[in-house]
Structures are given as C-alpha cells and as structure tokens.
Amino acid sequence: MHRPSPLVRKLSHGARLSREDCERLAAVERDRRIVAPRTDLIIEGEEPEHVHLVVSGYACRYKTLDDGSRSIMALLVPGDFCDLHVAILGRMDHSIATVSECEIVRIARPTIERLTERYPTVTRALWWATLVDEAVLREWLVNMGRRKTNQQIAHLFCELYVRMRTVGCTDGNSFAFPLTQDELADTLGISTVHLNRSLQKLREDGLVEFQGRVVTVPDLDRLSRYAGFTANYLHLRVLPDEPPVADERPRGRCGPR
Amino acid sequence: MPRFYFDINDGRRETHDAVGLRCDSRDALLGAAVSVLPEVASEELPDNMRRVFTVKVRNAAGRYVLYASLSLAADWLDESAEATGFAPPET
Numbered sequence: 001m002h003r004p005s006p007l008v009r010k011l012s013h014g015a016r017l018s019r020e021d022c023e024r025l026a027a028v029e030r031d032r033r034i035v036a037p038r039t040d041l042i043i044e045g046e047e048p049e050h051v052h053l054v055v056s057g058y059a060c061r062y063k064t065l066d067d068g069s070r071s072i073m074a075l076l077v078p079g080d081f082c083d084l085h086v087a088i089l090g091r092m093d094h095s096i097a098t099v100s101e102c103e104i105v106r107i108a109r110p111t112i113e114r115l116t117e118r119y120p121t122v123t124r125a126l127w128w129a130t131l132v133d134e135a136v137l138r139e140w141l142v143n144m145g146r147r148k149t150n151q152q153i154a155h156l157f158c159e160l161y162v163r164m165r166t167v168g169c170t171d172g173n174s175f176a177f178p179l180t181q182d183e184l185a186d187t188l189g190i191s192t193v194h195l196n197r198s199l200q201k202l203r204e205d206g207l208v209e210f211q212g213r214v215v216t217v218p219d220l221d222r223l224s225r226y227a228g229f230t231a232n233y234l235h236l237r238v239l240p241d242e243p244p245v246a247d248e249r250p251r252g253r254c255g256p257r
Numbered sequence: 258m259p260r261f262y263f264d265i266n267d268g269r270r271e272t273h274d275a276v277g278l279r280c281d282s283r284d285a286l287l288g289a290a291v292s293v294l295p296e297v298a299s300e301e302l303p304d305n306m307r308r309v310f311t312v313k314v315r316n317a318a319g320r321y322v323l324y325a326s327l328s329l330a331a332d333w334l335d336e337s338a339e340a341t342g343f344a345p346p347e348t
Contacts, residue, residue: 148300181276193263193293193312196276 005029006079006167007053013166013237014128015121024119029053029105037178041082041096041104048092050106052082057102058178062186063094072187074137075099075160075179079167084112084130100178100213128235135233144189147228149198152188154227157208161217162231177215261286261322262315263293267301268308277317286323290314294327306331 004012007029008022017025032055035041041052041059052059054076061074061082073094076082082096098104116123136159143152164175185192202208207223209216217223224230258281262274280286290312298310307330314323338345 149296150300181278191289191293191296192278193265193274193289194296196263196274196278197265197272197293197297200272200275 004168006055006077006169009167010079011122011125011129013235014132015125017121017125021119021122021125024115025122028107028111028115029055032103032105035098035102035104037098037101039098041098042092043095044092046092047090048083048086050108051084051112052096053105053107054078054080054082055103055105058099058176059096059102059104060099060183060187061094061096070186071189072183073140074133075187077160077163077167078169080133081126081129084126099183100176132233132235135235139233149188149190149194150201151227153184153195153198153202154207154223155229156188157215157217158220158224158227158229158231159234160215161220162234162236166234166236172216173218173220174214174216176213177210178213260317261289262317263290264313264315265293265297266309266311266313267297268305268310269301274315286314287325290323290325294325298327298329302329305329 004022005026008017008025011017011025012022015021035057037057042048044063056078059076059080059082060072061076062070062072064070076096083092086092116126139155139159143155147155160177161170161173161175164170169175179187181192181195185195188195190198199208199210203210206218207226209218258279260277260279262277264274265272278289280289293312294310298308301310302308307328309326309328311324311326313321316322335341336343336345
C-alpha cells in the first residue's frame with residue numbers, strides 16, 4: 001500500500017475519505033514539478049488558470065506595499081492548496097511565491113471541477129480546508145494585533161509544528177523552517193532587528209531551538225502555554241500525536257531539499 | 258553590503274546581537290536602529306514612570322558606530338485623592 005501524501009493526511013481531518021477518494025486525490029497530485037526557492041507562482045493582478053498544491057517545501061502569500069516592503073500573510077506547507085477558490089474572484093489580489101525549493105502540483109481548473117462533481121466527500125474536505133485557512137487567518141490577525149512579539153513568534157512556531165506534524169513532516173520535535181530572518185520579520189510585521197532580539201530571548205529561555213533551517217520545539221506544552229496557543233482553530237479530528245493514517249513515509253521528504 | 262549588530266538595552270536587560278543585519282546605506286542603518294526602539298518600548302510599557310531604551314550599533318569589526326535612545330518620562334501633576342478619586346500612594 002502506498003504511503004499517504006501530505007494532502008491526503010491533511011484532508012482526512014476534514015472528511016472521512018474512502019479508499020477511492022484517496023486514490024483519486026493521489027492521481028490528481030501525481031504530476032509534480034520542482035520549483036526553485038523564491039519564485040513567484042502567481043502575481044497579484046493575474047488571472048489564475050491553475051490551482052497550486054504544495055507537496056514539499058514552503059510557499060507564502062504576500063503583498064508588496066507602495067514603499068517596496070513586503071507583507072507575508074500566510075505560510076503554505078505540504079498539503080496546502082495555494083488558491084483553491086480564487087478563480088471565482090477573477091484576478092489575484094495577492095501574490096504567491098515559493099520560500100524554499102518546492103514540489104508543486106499545478107492542477108487544471110476543470111480537473112478540480114470534475115473532482116468536486118463526482119466526489120462529494122472530497123468536496124467536503126476541500127471546503128473544510130478553505131474554512132481552516134480562514135480560521136488560521138483569524139488567528140494570525142489576533143496574533144499580530146494583540147500578542148506581544150515573543151508570544152507572537154512562539155504562537156507561529158506552535159502552529160507550524162502542529163501543521164507539519166499533521167502532514168507527517170516533523171522529525172521528532174523538529175521541522176524544516178526555511179524562512180530567512182527578513183521573511184520571518186515580514187510575516188510577523190516587525191523589524192528584523194526586533195525579531196533577532198526576540199528570537200534570542202526565546203532561545204535563551206529554552207523555548208525554541210534553531211539549527212540552520214530547522215526549528216526544534218523541545219516542549220510543545222510549555223511553548224503553547226507561553227504563546228497562549230490552542231490548536232482548536234486548525235480543526236483537526238485528532239491531534240497529530242496519533243497520525244490519522246499510518247506513517248510509512250520516510251521522514252524529511254517534505255522539507256526543502 | 259556590510260553587516261551591523263544591534264545591542265539593545267530596555268532598561269532591565271541588554272541583548273547582544275549575534276545575527277546582525279545587512280544595511281546598504283547610512284539612512285537604512287539609522288532607520289533600522291531608530292525603528293526598533295518604539296517596537297521594544299511597546300513590548301515593555303507601561304511599566305514605570307521612567308524608562309530608557311537604547312540601541313548601540315556595532316560594525317563587523319566590533320566598533321560602535323551609532324547610538325540612539327528613546328525615553329519615557331511620566332509625572333503626576335496632581336495625584337491627590339481629591340483630584341483623581343484614587344487613594345494616594347503609600348510613601
């Protein structure tokens with residue numbers, strides 16, 4: 001039996017997928033391409049012709065401001081769709097780019113339409129994924145508006161840890177985190193200098209460890225308490241301590257290569 | 258592009274920057290040093306009537322090239338119970 005992909009792992013939290021549903025999804029994501037790091041997948045103003053799915057690596061949603069600075073509003077990890085329903089809106093109101101090298105599947109819109117017409121459980125799972133994206137955005141709004149910087153950073157790491165674990169992309173307590181300091185600062189809406197200072201405090205307090213492009217969370221409960229993090233907004237059926245599907249996938253395949 | 262290091266003191270704790278930031282101009286360097294102060298201050302305040310936040314910027318050779326500070330100075334003008342409706346502080 002083949003190993004479940006990050007997409008199947010993720011969507012199995014949103015609906016009870018049958019074997020046929022899983023096979024159909026696996027067929028859709030078969031045609032993968034490698035995209036270099038820091039490459040735009042689609043730019044603000046363009047009309048999307050394809051739905052992009054991240055299979056490995058990190059991508060992000062961003063906007064460029066008038067002064068040339070950038071704001072990153074979402075991080076997309078393996079199993080995440082970049083723009084599932086954006087065709088309904090016509091033109092992109094933001095851009096999507098890879099952060100690390102990514103494996104990306106470009107799915108033609110008619111393929112998605114056929115999928116949703118024939119597979120109602122998959123449709124439900126895709127709705128779930130879209131609603132979870134909105135929930136994450138709400139949480140980020142609270143995070144940026146109301147949490148102090150250290151908590152805000154800690155909260156982001158809690159979230160990513162749980163999301164990466166859900167799709168089988170953690171290695172023990174560690175996961176790939178390919179963002180540069182500038183990219184993380186643009187994600188949090190703070191200056192790079194302030195970010196460096198805050199990361200140093202988190203490191204000194206033993207809450208988070210950084211080695212190269214890998215983040216380690218020694219104690220998720222402790223970091224969660226510090227950040228005020230609860231995973232409820234990710235709407236997982238079971239917390240990813242027990243993966244919903246058996247893990248036969250070699251670790252590390254999902255990170256940037 | 259040269260790299261600079263920002264040592265920040267919030268009046269209680271000093272952090273020595275080990276990561277640094279690349280800056281391509283004097284304005285960018287000054288901007289980075291100045292803009293971090295209100296960010297740090299908004300984390301730490303309100304806390305006291307007096308608080309000074311400083312940043313000292315080192316170059317890659319370890320020589321300090323720039324200093325900036327941001328001060329809070331709060332004073333009661335009339336803290337009597339009559340004026341505020343609150344009990345005055347015990348002294």
